[in-house]
Amino acid sequence: MYLKSLHLRQFRNYRDCLINFDAPKTILLGNNAQGKSNLLEAVELLSTLKSHRSARDRELVLETTPIAEIRATLERTYGSVELGLTLRTQGRRTVALNQESLRRQLDFLGILNAVQFSSLDLELVRGAPERRRAWLDSILTQLEPIYAYILQQYNQVLRQRNALLKKIRKQQQEEGVDASVSKEFHAELALWDAQLATAGSRVTRRRGRMLKRLAPS
Template identity: 65%
Template sequence: MYLKTLHLRHFRNYSDQKVEFTAAKTILVGNNAQGKSNLLEAVELLATLRSHRMARDRDLIQDEQPASQINATLERDSGISDLSLTLRRNGRRTVAFNGESLRRQMDFLGVLNAVQFSSLDLELVRGSPEIRRNWLDTLLVQLEPVYAHILHQYNQVLRQRNAYLKKIQDTEQKPQQSQLAIWDAQLVTTGTRVIRRRDRALSRLAPLAAAWHASISGSTEVLQINYTPNVPLQQNQQEEIQQAFLTKLQQRAAAEMYRGTTLVGPHRDEVELTINQTPARQYGSQGQQRTLVLALKLAELQLIEEVVQESPLLLLDDVLAELDPYRQNQLLDTIQDRFQTLITTTHLSSFDSQWLNSSQILYVQKGEISTSDF
């Protein structure tokens, strides 16, 4: 797939900016806080309807503007598509495909596929389980667009069940078992769908990431990715997961009443990353942790490509500075012209002349983009 044009209106620090992409690799050059990352964020929103920075819609709209719009023209094997995403300060976002408004946002997903790799991704190793869950969920949305709806359903039930538990805690009234049983049944049904898909995705991603990691590390280190769901998972069978889920809910019922929140379910899952059987966050240097994240990102690209049968876009947000020359070369050699790639950087010295000659170079300053330096 190939992103031909991108048009940003009142998005972040862009008032009205159209970009035409003329090469497989585009390097966006500029000082920090000029808008380079904002452009990549716009592409990511078109792909996943999520922001890597976990921003709220109103944070993405220019000050004193009621709405912002992202438009794109995308070329795929099936033909050319026009994508449009409108974000509103006081209202719901809307999406359109080839000029036609879509009632369900889920139908917008899967048209544009992209993998984002930024310096924030180092938190995948060092950060909280929530960061790894968000990373996995974002990947899953691209592999199975219906997952966005499944996850939304689960989070909705979780919020309502938590509100009920909090009400019981605050008023100290006795819980109505029939009411709680309804929430339990819905939590188990929706949560099991989340667990099964996360397990399935990681079982496909893990061997790809391990192979990339072995390649980058010269086979001196072994990467393992283990999905450790909050609900015991013997095998990926719906009935067995549901039964285990229900049993654990019953076991934690008293603790949930006391704390006024749901303690069981995929919102407490963990993705364990280990190198040579040692937890990655405790293991070695920052360089080794960067190798792990690079392996994860290359595995994401490969898995999406296998599933959708087309190469996704690669968005590299200021990561070359985070990688040593060897890892930079590993990444750049892998990309070549196989993936359309948008790269942000503060200077061009990281790239050899061959890369520069085959790339489109755009300069970014204060929300304006030009083909020549300002």
């Protein structure tokens, strides 16, 4: 699999730019602030649907324009594939495969695989553990697209459980530090604990398998 072409419209500092990758290897040369990193970021978005530089789509759209589009053509063993990603300053992003919109973004993952190296990767060693988990999750999402759904389930359960814990703390503050948790809260917390354990074990198993694959033989 290799990237044949990349078309950027109103993405970052690109108004309308079509790039064809005709050579086996491509090296980007240019002065600072000309868009080299933006181009690589576009490839990253098509690969993982995430950007390591921005968490908000509106920051990826060219100023004064409502949408940005990233289009790419891939050459794979079974033929060419066209990918499309539309980002909006307001509203949800949409993805397309061979010019057909996909209802689930999960179906978009795993088609274009990319590996990124950056000076920021030093944070994998000296940074916080969540950075290493995020890096591992990004690899797993490309190799096992279903992992994106598993991780989404885990995070959703975790948010629900944390919201319940806030309610419990609020009740204890209002009724006193020694106030016991109501039976209703206790039963609901047990439910979320069980779901969190199930979802967390699925995430942990896949991360463990990935670490074994990365370990030197």
